[in-house]
Amino acid sequence: MRPVLSPEEMRAVEAAAMTSGRVTGAELMLRAGAGVVAAVEGRWSALAAGGGRAVVLAGRGNNGGDGYVIARLLREKGWSVAIHALGEPATKDAAAMREDWGAPVLELEALDGAALDGAELVVDALFGTGLTRPLAPAVSGALRLAQEAGVRLVAVDILSGLSAETGQVLSEAPFVERPADLTVTFQAPKLGHVLTPGARLTGPLEVVDIGLGAWLGEALEGWQVVQLTGPGGAQDKVQGHKYDHGHALVFAGGVGRGGAGRLAARSALRIGAGAVTLAPTPGALQENAAALDAVMLRAVAGVEAAEALLEDSRLNALCLGPGCGVARAAEILPVLARSGRALVLDADALTALAEEPARLGDAGPRSVLTPHPGEFARLFPDLGEALKAGRSKLEVTREAAARIGAVVLLKGPDTVIAAPDGRAAINDAGGQGAVPWLATAGAGDVLAGFVTGLLARGWPPFEAAAHATWLHTACARSFGPGLIAEDLAEELPKVLRRLASGESA
Template sequence: MADLLTTAQMRATEAAAIASGTVTGLELMERAGAAVVAAIAAEWPDTAPTRAAVLCGPGNNGGDGFVVARLLQAAGWAVAVFAYAAPERMPADAEVMRARWRALGPVAAFAEFDPAAFDLVIDALFGIGMTRPMPPTPQAEALRARPPRLVAIDLPSGLDADTGSRIEPALSASLTVSFHTAKPGHYLAEGPEACGRLVLADIGLSSSPEIPLPEAAPRAARPLRLIEAPTMPLAKSARAHKYQHGHALILAGGAGKGGAARLASRAALRVGAGLVTLACPQAALAENAARLDAVMVLALADGYSLRGVLGDARLNALLLGPGLGLARARELVPVALASKRPTVLDADALTAFADEPQALFEFLHPATVLTPHPGEFARLFPDIAAKLAAREISKVDATRAAAARAGCTVLLKGADTVIAEASGVASLNAAAYGRAAPWLATAGAGDVLAGLIVGLLARGGAPMQAAETAAFLHVECARAFGPGLIAEDLPEALPGVLCSMAC
């Protein structure tokens, strides 16, 4: 998995590289500028050099912009540079780059910039350093209303590098070129929409010394990880039998309410659980049996009955929530959690405790995975959700805080699904850019995700890895099927996805 560095972590990485003597700040700027020009040529290979404006801010991002201006002019572009701030406010390295450009051409004031006069605009205003809104200007409004091709260096101005929130007035790019690693804001919240196409460039920091973390540093201080592949093994041993791949128990609700649990059951079986049993009230048994073949069905009346069923030690992973019903969830969840088996709680199993979240937290154990959507998250963690809504914290920080409070793994759903364990280790499954899967916004998709997680838990996956792998496969199945997807299609797309990884 790739690391996504926050603003502070990226600055520390650059400072450590410079301090080690492996690179200078000026060399990093030259490489960054060259990478931007190369990305422009690759993005629009048939575009002849014409008129380009470079907007340079008061920091090192502006220094990168001056390099881009110089290199674009050398490539035949007619370049005009507009400075957002007075030169005395620039860092030393950026001022050197400004002076190098000044030997070739003038620097005009930002107020003189007219977007309509240019075919290409380079946004080198703030990059990862933006923390407060830009004052509204006619130039920014013109860029927002009728943008030319806009290339952002690091991030479009107005996008928070750590949260993905837009700080209005914010710009949107056709192409964003960032360096060393992507930043959380490229993938979180509004980041993908604002960035256009994202290109990452190696500017020589990969070979620099890693920044050591103090032994006592919390694991939350480590970078957010971007999920790019399954994080647990998916292949099966040729000599294993079904019970060696686990037996998942999925608890369902009453008659007419079993669709969600059936979706989850099929997903659990498709992802490789050796056996899956759906347990429902007697009145719903015939309905579920008529719709399921490889998934076994079991009549289960109440919590007392569940205690008896859990006497079978081969039932090694549990799912409660999809279509379960609130009253049934309140009765069964404590019994299931008391068994200390790996357990996924979704949907009704979360909503049932909305009035008293602490009562749920007292039952939870480290092998539990909570899978709330934003509404369920707000009901369980109202204070954390309020800070997230107010943009005081990022979705990553919110999920980490929730996992620490719950003492287990939390998966907060969305196109930017964040997964965190109680220690603070966090990862991101982003359905963005080339992995965008808007078809997942369909009824039942979350039930399939919960089924994938419990199936992977049954196979022996650790909670964090099962959640990460399930989230990754969930998106890949949607991408494999494409438009027109309904939830029933997701488990059926899974064999092809798994085969593409192993066949």
């Protein structure tokens, strides 16, 4: 895991550093520019020798100042460099870097196909993380022109036109369709790099250390948002009896509706729950028995049967929703909420909860809700509308978690997991490590099972949700195209073996 900062948090880190008197804004600008040049040379070794042709697009703020530094350093390495600027620098440090450039600067409007002829590099230093309003057509047009010309596009801090806060596109005119060839940011990723569609359009992301580590550490003492870059804890099981590793109970539906529950149950078992029981209706017992071996079965007709089953104190994690049916979920949910066990609510259980939120009772602190965007909008209509209107997915998920008092796992290519106390994690499966084949029927049931299994093993709700989400993506990435939901749990042992051996998953 690594911290992800909002633009405001990053500005606070920079301000603290400069206020300390140990570093100036100009020094940070010089380090940033040098970091971009080093990142370019590291990614494309053929460009390290210099002698190429580059076009730098410079804004009026400090991002533009970084651009002037990059242009000067490239020129010193033998590059032919042209700068196209939005106007005169608006900050003292940017003005100083333009003066150091000491050569003519062209207007952005002068950029055309001829200006890009033979260029090997276009550096976008127009707006960076400070953008809060839509780009003018001339600006977005310059970025599109670079891509249409087939020139490598390198973004400084973040691709101009992306909100560093929400990852949304801010542009009055059509925006670029392809990702940047490289984005170089400073000290830590920003939210816009990992939230969709910013995660996709960022392209390969290089994080450059510009010497703000001490102040970043101070800022992160209360830090609460991380990007999932690996497993969130040890997966190994210690020696012991099966019930030392928990007993998960997954409720299933009636005749012909058992597939989703079976997926969840097998997934809970695969991720290490010591025992798993599937509880379908009595009429569906035989069909589930024909499809399961290691998963135990108990018929549960309704409330009384559920209450009787929960007299077994070894059952410590419950999953309700996959293939259950809304009416059945609505009937059983209050029983589970009163049981004191860890609880995962997915699919039909979320619809039942949306109909009557009081059904969750006081179970929120030990619960994980796993909605897709449609289910989220039913649960939280106002937040669903805000999400559609472009509000940050991170913000709405955190607000939902605080409101309902439970961990909320809002699925998507940028899955956001939020706890009621404000902690949040973002799992980016839509950027460079995209796994589009994960969008397949039953994949969500497997994720619910992974979370349930970890809860049975004693993981806290937030950590269980985050770890399960990362492993879910890792399994999809490991299997590759052609994936169906059944493959996810079967791929998990391979992923876990790699992790145990120190390999990347």
